[in-house]
Amino acid sequence: MGELSRSAVSLGFWDDNLDPTLVSDLLECEPTVGVAKNGEWVTATGATKIAYTGFWRIKVARRSPGDLDGQIREVLSLVTSDLSRWDRLPTFEKSRLFCGLFLADANEGSSISSETLAMIAERRLSLELDIYSAD
Numbered sequence: 013m014g015e016l017s018r019s020a021v022s023l024g025f026w027d028d029n030l031d032p033t034l035v036s037d038l039l040e041c042e043p044t045v046g047v048a049k050n051g052e053w054v055t056a057t058g059a060t061k062i063a064y065t066g067f068w069r070i071k072v073a074r075r076s077p078g079d080l081d082g083q084i085r086e087v088l089s090l091v092t093s094d095l096s097r098w099d100r101l102p103t104f105e106k107s108r109l110f111c112g113l114f115l116a117d118a119n120e121g122s123s124i125s126s127e128t129l130a131m132i133a134e135r136r137l138s139l140e141l142d143i144y145s146a147d
Contacts, residue, residue, distance in 0.1 A: 015077030017116035022071035027104040030066030039091040
């Protein structure tokens with residue numbers, strides 16, 4: 013198995029009743045993007061959009077070669093490690109750690125340590141893997 017070509021990681025929450033300020037306060041971190049349902053936000057390309065649901069998202073820089081374990085640890089280091097604050101977060105429709113895996117060849121891979129997996133589970137996050145082929 014070859015080394016993963018590139019990777020992207022972000023932490024996010026989505027829900028119609030999400031209050032971005034509350035999430036920021038509890039996690040002690042400002043998001044890359046945070047907006048309430050029907051609020052306006054500006055995309056990375058400069059387009060203004062209306063949020064169909066509320067969301068709060070923080071991302072870290074893409075890496076090449078890919079480094080899922082390092083990026084997951086990095087994004088989690090940006091928010092509080094105090095699990096009692098995480099426990100006070102409302103239950104959202106979606107709470108996820110997004111991982112984009114960008115392949116340059118047919119057989120590439122990466123691993124996530126058991127310690128990092130435990131950090132994800134302690135925060136009740138789902139792990140979403142999007143794999144983009146070389147084609």
